[in-house]
Amino acid sequence: MTYTILVFLSRKPGTTPEQFRNYYAGSHMPWFRELVGSHFPLHHIQRYIHRTETSANDGTTQRNPSTPANVYFGSQAEFDYDVVVTLEYKDHAAFQAGIEFIQQPDIAAKIAADEERFLDRSQTRAVALGEIIEMTAP
Template sequence: MTFTTLAFLSRKPGMTPEEFRNYYSGSHLPWYRELVGSLFSVRHTQHYIHRTEASPNNDTTQRNPSTPATIFLGSQAEFDYDVVATLEYKDKAAFEALCEFVQQPDIAAEIAADEERFLDRSQTRMVLVGEKIEMNL
């Protein structure tokens, strides 16, 4: 059974959603995958929040004053992050091995230095996913 987490990531101030996406997908992830090698998740899926240009009718936030999320239910403040990344690992032991590796002081410093280029690290959140039910109706 896989061990799955969701990471909620926000771009650093002054960076556009496109710049964030390009750096995260095009630079950070390939670099990180090489750094951690076989410890990388077996599946890494990115779900980017759809953002549009602000109009007078848009509710905006300080983080996203000109690029509000397309909200169907809820508020802008509840969707102020930029991507939800689903990280699936073979099992809990694989996740724990990755955690042990990336928490080594020299490795953690390398990761933090790269994340400072594109992430507002103070806004990063991660949660363990429980039971997964798929329905095809």
Template sequence: MPYSILFFVTRKQGISMEEFKAHYENIHMPLLKEVAGPHFPLAHTRRYIHRAEGGQAEGTTRNASTPAQVLLGTQADFDYDAIIELTFASEAAFKEFFQFVHTPEKAARVTSEEDKFIDRSLMRGVLLGEVVTTKNE
């Protein structure tokens, strides 16, 4: 059974959503693939929150001019900018990845680079349980 983890990632103040996405895709992902090598997850899925430039956000100073397109809840519920899902073949594969990328040299490279565009103090992560999908067939 796949082993999946979700991370909720917030961009640093002063970085636009476009800059955040470009940095994630063009700098961060190649670095992660290089650092993780053969331990890279089966999938590293990035889902970016859709933000409307120049809008009025309620209850958030962080995204006052770039509100999320909230369907249910409030702006404050969606102050992060991306939901990242890492999928591994197994818990053992995740543990190998984690140990490999958290050696001092590798961890320092990733952390140093993340500090350029991610507010690490706001990052959150959670292990997913069972995943059930219903399809329209």
């Protein structure tokens, strides 16, 4: 059975959503995939929060005053992250091996240095998923 992690990432202050997306998807992830090699997950899916550029600041969020999310339920402040990443590993052992690899001091330092270019690391959140049930249209 696969092992799935959700990661919530937020861009560094002063970085636009487009700059964040371009660097994360276009530079960081290809570099990261090469760095970790066989420890890369089976699937790495990036789902970006849809944001609208505006000159108005309604004060509902400090992180995204001019780029609010298109929120249907909840508040702007609850959607201050920029991307939800789904990481799917072969199993828990594969995930654990990957974590141990990236926590090696030299590897961790390389990753941190690159993430400082675009990511607010203090806002990163991750959680393991339990059972996944998928339904499709009839």
